[in-house]
Amino acid sequence: MLYSRLRPLLPRLMPLRMTSTEACTTMKVKQLNLLEETLAFEDPKAFRVKRFGELLRALGVFHLCSFPVLVNNCGKLMMISRTILGRRGFSMLLRPTVYAQFVAGENESEISQSMEKMNLLGLRPMLAVPIEEDLGESTGEKRYDDNMEAMLECVRMSHSNAWSKDPMMQLKITALLSPDLCVKLTTIITQQPYDLDLVVKAMDGEPVDFPGLDEREAAHFLCGLHRLNKIAEASVNKVRVLVDAEYTYMNPALSLVTMAMMKKFNKDGVWIWNTYQCYLKESRSLLLGALQISKEEGFCLGVKLVRGAYMDKERKLAEKESQLDPIHNCWEDTNVSYNGSLDVMLKAISQKPERYRIIVATHNEESVRKAAKRMEELGIDKDGGSVCFGQLLGMCDHVSLTLAKEGYAVYKSVPYGSVDDTLPYLREEI
């Protein structure tokens, strides 16, 4: 009826509709062009907020980082300097230079000062307790309990200080659960997949039988799960916990535990997040698998999307064990993988922003621009909470500051602790 009344008007309305569609498209193209210009990351004004001394320090540190011989041997060089200069001398050398560039401070008052400054610049801190553990470094429960206390302290600091709206922190599972057990679990679950509910039950303190583990291993697994449970309980509804990805020989175990935490704590919000390393050939299928499981099991999924930090070690190991290289053949392939997975997540978010979240954790300007452009095309809010960006403290401030100035949510991954505590982190991550 209404249609028949309108019908005579339709031919006259059609051109109007066409022009409005064209106008819309033209406006969208203009907006996207503007976005490309503002996110060119070439505006030196981004550095106006930095003091001259800070710029000079960054220039010096990054100049040193441009010598491959120094970067490739930085671990050895640091150990030699520490032996020659002693603990105090080494600390005096590192504190005003590399440490000040990449680490927030040693105690809460130093950390607070750095965080308040960051807050004024529109950046949000994502605290990281720098603990690097690898095979053969397994220690007793006491050490893992101490690490748990450090993480609980990190939850408290992230939550109780008004440094950032919607605080986040990073968590390394191998700081709470022995890397050797994670390797064993990985071997077991590749042959016989574990039921998520089994792990959730164990977290809840129910008696469970872990297939493939002996009594000592099962007892340690249970202690590790209780530690993780305690941290998740302390952080839920307060601080978002982003679990780090590590090496391929233990990642499946880390993901199993993280998924179990998601199943338990992400029913109505994204509190526990997992990390996906796009340098891995299997990264897309891992991400699609996680999306599928989150749908089937009814939990929300948080994704930290990174390229991956352990390329050289992964490749050396694969070669030594005559295995297929798990890493993409070249940087370009990793980029395609990263940008593709980014698109998968942004599409999912545009459909269900309350179920999925992503942190685009990269310093790569092209990926950042791609993310911003897709957000615009898909109508995702810059600061709606479901998409944010992440860079490491002291790195690519021009990217972080420009994004923050344009109204995006930007987190800086912030390690803290003494020079000695942060040394392994500085060796691995920088």
Ligand SMILES: Cc1cc2nc3c(=O)[nH]c(=O)nc-3n(C[C@H](O)[C@H](O)[C@H](O)COP(=O)(O)OP(=O)(O)OC[C@H]3O[C@@H](n4cnc5c(N)ncnc54)[C@H](O)[C@@H]3O)c2cc1C
């Ligand atoms: C907030 C934050 C959290 C992070 N958390 C983690 C984590 O949990 N786990 C983790 O592993 N890393 C983590 N990283 C580090 C990250 O994986 C990268 O190592 C780092 O960010 C550099 O990658 P990019 O995208 O920033 O820069 P780009 O310079 O664009 O890319 C460098 C990366 O590309 C890849 N690449 C380089 N050359 C090749 C090649 N020849 N073939 C294939 N790939 C190549 C490598 O992954 C390399 O690190 C994190 C980074 C940030 C910013």
